[in-house]
Amino acid sequence: MYAGIIVGRAHSGAVLEGVNANGEGMSAETVTQDGKTVIGAIAGEASSVKKVHVELPRPAMGISFGDPHIGGAVGEATGPIENVHVKLASLSGEAVHSGVSVGGVVGFSSYAIRNCTVQVAGDMSAQSESSVMVGGVVGLMSGFSGTNNIEGCSVTVGGSILASSSGGSASVGNAFAGGILGWAQGTSMVKDCVAKVSGDVRALSQDVQSFSGGIAGYLQYGIEESGCSVAGSVEARSATQAHAGGMAGLCGTTLKKSASWVSGSVSAEGEEKAMGGGLAGSALRCSIDQAASTVTGSVGAVSSGVSYAGGLVGRVVSGGLFRNVVTHITDDVSASGAGSRYSGGLAGLLPFRLGTSEQAISEVKGSVEASPGAGGCAGGLMGYLENQGSGHVFMNSVALVNAVSGEKAFRVGDAADIDPGSGVEPFSDNYALSTTMVNGATVPPSDPEIGGNRRHGADWPDPSKTWEDIFYSDTAWTYPPGSIPRLVAEDAIAAKLGRVPAGVYLATIDPAIAHGTVTISPAGLVDEGATVTVTVKPETGYRLVKGSLAYRGASVGDPVSIADGSFTMPAESVVVTASFEMASPSPAPTSNSSGGTLATTGDPMASATAAMLVLAIVAAGACVGARVRKSCMK
Known part of the structure; x- marks a missing residue:
């Protein structure tokens, strides 16, 4: 059909x-x-x-x-x-x-x-x-x-x-849910797109996998110069595997010059695997460059199998790189459940691939956690780096994390082949806050791994280093005084989101209005910020109850009065309401003794004054109704 x-x-x-x-x-x-x-x-x-x-x-x-x-x-x-x-x-x-x-x-x-x-x-x-x-x-x-x-x-x-x-x-x-697209099966990419969602983005599957993201649920090829803001939460739940990310549940190939903002939380819950990330739940062979994630709530992954949680990405699959990335998480980044757990300020797990990840910042004002028990890896930057042979190197990055906890917990992260005898140095020139608590204690200054700049990294701030010394790129970052560096792309996407057409909401009339009509223009779908003109027409014998003309919305506690015949459309749907009452009847005119009448007003005091005047005139006798004569002037 x-x-x-x-x-x-x-x-x-x-x-x-x-x-x-x-x-x-x-x-x-x-x-x-x-x-x-x-x-x-x-x-x-x-x-x-x-x-x-x-x-x-x-x-x-x-x-x-x-x-x-x-x-x-x-x-x-x-x-x-x-x-x-x-x-x-x-x-x-x-x-x-x-x-x-x-x-x-x-x-x-x-x-x-x-x-x-x-x-x-x-x-x-x-x-x-x-x-x-x-x-x-x-x-x-x-x-x-x-x-x-x-x-x-x-x-x-x-x-x-x-x-x-x-x-x-x-x-x-x-199940696939996204602010721009649900599922892209082929080579599709999202470029120069923005999405604003006032509620939640949720993908729920009781059968197989679920994918949810502010831009895309599942996108195999990539996202460039795009951004999203979600005022609620991003959630994926599944009987098998769940992928939830501020921008994408799963993203492949490339994620470049893009940013996401989530005011709630990002959470993934799957029986077999759960992947939750501030930017992406899972990244498939993905190069992530000049990208930022901001989550006001928490980032979490829960599974009885394997769980991965990252401020930027939960799990990088089949190789991937980070370069010029930053994450801002106000609450915790946590991987929990009965199975293996990987949690990192940037990524829960990053697999082997020949290459270098560098110039990254993880800012987590809560803690990075891999729930207590065996099989938990947590790091300020990386939960676990699958480094094999002479493969991946993670360098020139900074972890600004309040606390790290897990069976294996480090200020920077854990990695395979960390044995000095292997000839592999997976971490190089990384830094972490000297005040970061690791399993409830600060790292001793004498810890040999600080000098080696390995799992714990060097103390930050370092009086001998500036941000410009670590982030040698002079095009990707700006350096505001007294603050952490900002990505040029992050500010560009924020400006782009600010230019998104205003939201559209419904403006309707309360059907219970009686004894009069109320009309609005425009009606129906109205752009946020538009001026809505209101016209009131009572039925004969009725009038508008003073102060009753108002609009109400889902988030407005009391009705908002409408003055001067118009109001500005708020960022929600509204219903315009009013009440009408019978108009007070005009008092009957008062007759005088000569057959004339004297009109009175509805004001009791005015009526009483008029009545006294009539009595005074009647008492004057012959002068009532007469033309002015000399006899009436005595």
């Missing part, structure tokens, strides 16, 4: 350009047992879409038995999408016995998506017994053309992003 407000299915090669879809909402339901269901406001399926505007002030949704792809503009794209702008109240999808993909622009695509904006007032969500993919721009990307990238897109979500697989299906039940 193909469903769209403009067209169900566009012919192959057809270009949909310059069209708009503005309606009450979008919904479709099918009981097709096989085949697929594609649903979009513009078209169910289209080969090319350009310069399109979609605005749906009521929830958009699709329910199907047949492998649905649901998009704010297009269900499935068989060609490139450019300059598509979508405003939605909310977007959701549900499938039975099949997978489901939901995207703010398109549900499923194998082609480039460029220069699109998505504004969702509420939640984006999908659920199924099979695999579930939810992304702010696209749910599922596929293809190996090398040109199927997502570029120049921005997303704001007023609620949360949720992908939930309940399992029980014959097919695999993975």
Whole structure:
């Protein structure tokens, strides 16, 4: 089934350009047992879409038995999408016995998506017994053309992003959730994109694996010059493996000039493996250069198998490098559970690879922990470095960590082949706070490993060294006085996030209003910061109760009064309300003795004064109602 407000299915090669879809909402339901269901406001399926505007002030949704792809503009794209702008109240999808993909622009695509904006007032969500993919721009990307990238897109979500697989299906039940995309199967990359999520990003699977991230759930090729902010938490939970990262659940190949901010926590919980990282849960053969992660809460991984937690990355798989990276964690970085545990200020585990990781800062104001018991490795920079032969070297880095604890705990980290007789020196020219507590005690100044600059590194600050001495790169960093260095890329991404289009929220009228009408302009989906004009019209015989015209929202405790007929749209959906009462009847006019009348006002004092005046005039006798004569002037 193909469903769209403009067209169900566009012919192959057809270009949909310059069209708009503005309606009450979008919904479709099918009981097709096989085949697929594609649903979009513009078209169910289209080969090319350009310069399109979609605005749906009521929830958009699709329910199907047949492998649905649901998009704010297009269900499935068989060609490139450019300059598509979508405003939605909310977007959701549900499938039975099949997978489901939901995207703010398109549900499923194998082609480039460029220069699109998505504004969702509420939640984006999908659920199924099979695999579930939810992304702010696209749910599922596929293809190996090398040109199927997502570029120049921005997303704001007023609620949360949720992908939930309940399992029980014959097919695999993975869950993917991301601010830009859910799952990229092929060579897709995210470039120059930003996402803002006011709620949580969550991927839940009761069957196989789960992946969640502020930008992407699972992205095999990479992220460049992109950033995200999540006001809630990033969470992945799974019956097998869980991957959660501030930016990506799993990212491969490259992660460059990018940054993520999470106001809540980043957490991964999996029965077999759990990987949680401030930037990425897992990095697959990934070179990470000029990247930053900030988490106001904690970063954690919990598993009865193996758990990996890192301020930057939980686990680097099959080789990888760090260069010019920084992490800011306000709370703890912890790996816990019954199995092996690896926790590091930067990474829980970094495997062997010929190369050098360097110029990194881990700032953890809490502690780096590998829960008590056998099999726990914790380090201010690295939980464990799988150094084999003459492979990896970690150097010119600084751990600013309050405390480190675990069976094996070090200010810098642990590594294989640390024996001096092996000829391998995996750590070189690294530094750590001299006040860092290791398993409850400070490291003795006489510890030989300080002199060797190995597991514990040299004391920081070092009076003989400056940050510029350690970070010899003169292009990646700036050095604010009295502060730790800042990445140029981090500040650039923060500025880019500041230019993201304002969030869009719903402005509606309270349906319980009686004895009058209230109208607002604009109504429905309204941009944050916009001026909303309010017009009040009481029914005949009624008037507006003083002070009753107001708006209320989810986070506003008391109603906010509306003055001067307008208000500024806040960063949440609002309901405008008012009360009307019967108007006081005008007092009956008072007759005088000559048959005339004297109008009075509704003011009791004014009426009493008027009555006294009438009595005085009546007492004057013949002068009442008479023209002024000499006899009346005596």
